[in-house]
Amino acid sequence: MCSLQFPQILPQTKNSFYKKTMIFPILLLLAVLFINFTATSAESQGTWVKRVNFGGGERTAAAAFAIGSKGYIGTGHTGFTYSKDFWEYNPANNSWTQKTDFGGVARVGATGFSIGSKGYIGIGNDDVSYKNDFWEYDPSTNSWTQKTNFGGTARAYATGFTIGSKGYIGTGHTGSVPTKDFWEYDTSANSWAQKADFGGTARAYATGFSIGTKGYIGTGSDLGGYDNDFWEYNPSSNSWTQKADFGGSARFSATGFSLGNKGYIGTGNDGVDKKDFWEYNPSSNTWTQISDLPDSCRENASAFSVGEVAYVGTGTDWVNFFADIHAFVSKTIETSPLSSDTLMLGIGITVSYTTSGTFSSSNTFTVQLSDSSGNFTSPTVIGTLEDSASSGDISCTIPYNVTVGTTYRIRVVSNDPNIPFTVPGSDNGSNVTILSPWTQKANFGGT
Numbered sequence: 001m002c003s004l005q006f007p008q009i010l011p012q013t014k015n016s017f018y019k020k021t022m023i024f025p026i027l028l029l030l031a032v033l034f035i036n037f038t039a040t041s042a043e044s045q046g047t048w049v050k051r052v053n054f055g056g057g058e059r060t061a062a063a064a065f066a067i068g069s070k071g072y073i074g075t076g077h078t079g080f081t082y083s084k085d086f087w088e089y090n091p092a093n094n095s096w097t098q099k100t101d102f103g104g105v106a107r108v109g110a111t112g113f114s115i116g117s118k119g120y121i122g123i124g125n126d127d128v129s130y131k132n133d134f135w136e137y138d139p140s141t142n143s144w145t146q147k148t149n150f151g152g153t154a155r156a157y158a159t160g161f162t163i164g165s166k167g168y169i170g171t172g173h174t175g176s177v178p179t180k181d182f183w184e185y186d187t188s189a190n191s192w193a194q195k196a197d198f199g200g201t202a203r204a205y206a207t208g209f210s211i212g213t214k215g216y217i218g219t220g221s222d223l224g225g226y227d228n229d230f231w232e233y234n235p236s237s238n239s240w241t242q243k244a245d246f247g248g249s250a251r252f253s254a255t256g257f258s259l260g261n262k263g264y265i266g267t268g269n270d271g272v273d274k275k276d277f278w279e280y281n282p283s284s285n286t287w288t289q290i291s292d293l294p295d296s297c298r299e300n301a302s303a304f305s306v307g308e309v310a311y312v313g314t315g316t317d318w319v320n321f322f323a324d325i326h327a328f329v330s331k332t333i334e335t336s337p338l339s340s341d342t343l344m345l346g347i348g349i350t351v352s353y354t355t356s357g358t359f360s361s362s363n364t365f366t367v368q369l370s371d372s373s374g375n376f377t378s379p380t381v382i383g384t385l386e387d388s389a390s391s392g393d394i395s396c397t398i399p400y401n402v403t404v405g406t407t408y409r410i411r412v413v414s415n416d417p418n419i420p421f422t423v424p425g426s427d428n429g430s431n432v433t434i435l436s437p438w439t440q441k442a443n444f445g446g447t
Contacts, residue, residue, distance in 0.1 A: 002273045002297030002317070045279070045356060046290040047332055047423055051311065051325045055087045055096025058321035059314040061157075063112030063121045064302040067139055071304040071311055072119055074102045075110045078321045082106035082127055088139070089325075091306050091420040103135040103144030109156030113167045115187050120167060122150050123158055130154035130175055134185075151183045151192025159208035159256075161215045163235055168195075168215055173204035178222055184235070199231040199240030205252035209263045211282055216243075216263055221252035226270055232282070247278040247287025253299035257310045259330055264310065266293060273297035273317045279330070295324055308418050331357030333365075333425025335412045342433045343398050351383060351394045353412040353425065359388040363416040367396050372405035374431065376424070382410075398434060408432040 054073060062076030062083070074086030084106040088097045102121060110124035110131075122134030132154040136145045150169060158172025158179075170182030180202040184193045198217060206220030206227070218230030228250035232241045246265055254268030266277030275293040280286075293312060301315030301322075313325035336352040343349055351367045364386045368379035383396030394412065409427040416423065 002275065045288065045332055046277075046328055046330050048291060048294050049327045049329075049421055049424065050294065051313075051327050051421075052094050052096065053323040054314055054325055055089075055098060056083065056085050056323075058323045059083065059302075060298075060316035060321055061108040061300040062302045062314055063110040063124075064304045065112040065114040065119045065121075066304040066306050067114045067117060067119050069306060070139065071306050072099075072112075072137070073302050073304075073314065074112075075107050075121065075124065076302075076314070077106075077108045082108060086137070089311065091309065091311075091327075094421070099137075099139075100142050100144060103137075103146060104131065104133050107131060107156075109158075109173075111158050111160040111169050111172075113160045113162045113169075115162055115165060115167050115185075118187070120147075120185070123155055123169065123172065125156040130156055130173075148190050148192060151185075151194060152179070152181050155179060155204075157204040157253075159206045159217055159220075161208045161210040163210050163213060163215050166235065168233070170198050170208075171203050171206045171217065171220065178202040178204045178220075182233070195235075196238045196240060199233075199242060200227065200229050203227055205254075207254045207256035207265055207268075209256045209258040211258050211261060211263055214282065216256075216280070218246050218256075219251050219254045219265060219268065226250035226252055230280070243282075244280075244285045244287060247280075247289060248274070248276050255301040255303045255312060255315075257303040257305050257312070259305055259308065259310055259328075262330065264290070264328075267298050267301050267312075267315065269299040273299055277328075290330075294326055296320065296322060298322060309420070327421065329357070329419055329423055331355065331359065331414070331416075331419075331423055333412050333414055333423065335410065335425050335428050337429050338410065338432065341428075341430055342435065344435055344437045345398050345400050345402060345404070346437060348395060348397050351396050351410060351412060351428075352392070353394070354391040355414075356390070359414060360416050360418050361388050362386070363388045363414055365392065365394060366413050366415060366422075367394050368411050368413055369398065369402065370409040370411075370427070372403055372407060374407050374409045374427075376409070376411065376427075402434060404434050404436050406431060406433045408434055 058078045059076040064073045071089040084102040105126045107124035107126045112121045119137040132150040155172035155174045160169040167185040180198040201222040203220035203222040208217040215233040220227045228246040249270040251268035251270040256265045263280040275297040298315035303312045310328045367383040383394045385394045411427040412425045414423040
């Protein structure tokens with residue numbers, strides 16, 4: 001159970017930044033909580049895998065983006081310390097490397113996105129004033145270059161995304177009121193152009209992402225309460241279209257990303273910090289609940305996507321600040337129950353599985369046997385199958401060197417060259433007893 005939290009207003013000073021402030025009538029908050037406890041969940045989908053913690057340590061309200069095969073997180077704060085350090089994540093070896101500090105002053109609530117081979121971070125709040133400066137990061141030279149200031153008023157906690165060769169920033173808080181203006185950045189001209197205002201109410205703490213040629217913004221906090229409306233931006237017509245409301249509860253400070261042709265929103269605060277995640281399908285205009293973010297409920301987390309994997313982490317529940325990073329893939333593996341939960345050393349068995357999501361043609365499914373206590377930290381491989389099918393049967397054999405016991409488990413995992421880690425599946429669902437086919441009898445009667 002996540003602890004009760006109250007929304008906060010955007011900071012003018014450090015003291016006000018950490019003061020929780022109710023901005024809604026108590027009846028509205030109770031209604032939100034009632035919905036939270038009575039909502040139903042769809043079948044969970046997708047798989048989360050813990051990765052190495054963020055290299056900069058505990059952090060919240062940081063900016064993030066991906067360039068090519070690397071991800072980046074920088075700025076943000078922990079406690080009363082505002083940050084400008086900047087870190088690169090390499091999924092191939094699951095490691096963080098500190099890069100040149102962000103070119104502007106330390107800040108929170110900045111917005112980041114990438115265009116081509118460059119990354120961009122701008123706006124935010126440095127505890128003295130709201131910012132409108134805008135900076136470009138070049139990973140080839142590990143350097144920052146200041147670009148034309150953001151076209152709108154200085155602000156923090158806006159949202160942004162990229163469509164093709166253009167970047168977009170909109171909504172956010174200027175210190176006294178939330179905003180709904182929306183701006184397009186052109187890298188070739190190094191200029192900002194105001195576009196059609198965001199289709200919903202003015203707000204801050206919204207989240208956004210892009211899918212193909214469209215951009216999306218939803219959730220957030222306006223002057224009337226928490227939001228769950230969700231809008232699509234079409235740059236070719238410079239217009240907004242309201243889509244199906246976000247599938248979870250109305251909330252602010254959520255996190256969003258896209259993978260392939262789907263979008264995802266989760267975490268945030270609806271009166272309680274959250275860790276649920278929801279998948280948006282633009283072709284059907286529907287939301288489906290997927291697996292919760294592992295570990296703690298939180299708000300103001302950061303996210304980026306590299307290839308077929310999204311990475312989500314950091315954030316806060318206002319008691320703790322987090323440095324954990326979790327990878328998400330839109331694939332699942334379900335290991336079927338065994339035909340018998342009693343197995344013999346050296347005797348062949350068949351392990352069946354089903355999957356969701358798409359695995360590459362070079363994928364290998366591996367059957368793992370846990371240790372005698374049911375733990376998969378150092379599993380024993382008992383069978384493999386090179387396949388990408390959505391279901392299958394794998395022939396396996398329990399090695400003779402396995403210790404007999406009564407609390408083993410078996411699971412199927414995936415090693416896909418498109419995913420830089422092993423994707424674990426569920427286990428078989430019940431304890432497995434492993435016996436030896438040999439039984440010692442009375443010793444030979446002679447000498």
